[in-house]
Amino acid sequence: EALGTIQVTEQSYIDRIVRCLTNVLADRNQLEDPKEVSHMRLTAALSLAKLGIKAIQAIPSLKETLYLDQNRYVNANALLALKRIETDEALKIVLHYLEMSRWCAKTTAASPY
Numbered sequence: 607e608a609l610g611t612i613q614v615t616e617q618s619y620i621d622r623i624v625r626c627l628t629n630v631l632a633d634r635n636q637l638e639d640p641k642e643v644s645h646m647r648l649t650a651a652l653s654l655a656k657l658g659i660k661a662i663q664a665i666p667s668l669k670e671t672l673y674l675d676q677n678r679y680v681n682a683n684a685l686l687a688l689k690r691i692e693t694d695e696a697l698k699i700v701l702h703y704l705e706m707s708r709w710c711a712k713t714t715a716a717s718p719y
Contacts, residue, residue, distance in 0.1 A: 627661075628650075631650050631654075647671070655686040657690075672685055
């Protein structure tokens, strides 16, 4: 989570931070403790949200996370990150996802929330 609060202006450092966080987002290795891995992805997405526009190069990774991650809290933080990046591309992804998610495929009788 600290990576999202680092206040640096040098682009090479920002690029490294974003790369590190997107690598965590991409790790969906179910052989590890799924709860721990899911928490790491949730925190990585939140850290990218804290970076805002500085995380612009994470848009493709955030989009993939938004649509493919099975954890709705990871999805929510990816959505927040895209919203805070605020480019036209990021906001189009946000709008499309919200339109599509009116019908939540993850909500079941066993998992209503």
